[in-house]
Amino acid sequence: MTKSELIQRLSQKYPHLYQRDIEVLVNTIFGEISTALADGNRVELRGFGAFSVRSRDPRAARNPKNGEIVNIGARNAIYFRTGKELRERINKQNASPKSAAAS
Numbered sequence: 001m002t003k004s005e006l007i008q009r010l011s012q013k014y015p016h017l018y019q020r021d022i023e024v025l026v027n028t029i030f031g032e033i034s035t036a037l038a039d040g041n042r043v044e045l046r047g048f049g050a051f052s053v054r055s056r057d058p059r060a061a062r063n064p065k066n067g068e069i070v071n072i073g074a075r076n077a078i079y080f081r082t083g084k085e086l087r088e089r090i091n092k093q094n095a096s097p098k099s100a101a102a103s
């Protein structure tokens with residue numbers, strides 16, 4: 001789902017709100033999450049998951065085209081860990097009747 005699809009879905013679900021207001025809300029939420037992560041903070045959305053920033057050490061990698069060694073410098077990466085409710089919801093949808101009967 002893209003951000004524009006999210007905005008469209010929300011505007012269909014809440015027809016009493018203007019689409020431009022929903023767009024402002026969605027952009028504001030994503031902007032605040034981005035700002036918090038850029039500041040090195042952790043963002044936790046209960047039931048959904050938590051975003052955090054992890055520093056990655058410099059390392060040597062290989063270019064798959066020509067096999068040359070390429071040095072990759074230290075950098076920060078965003079890490080997402082799913083929340084319990086989201087994990088259970090996803091696993092419930094993916095559970096087949098056969099595996100549920102075996103439990």
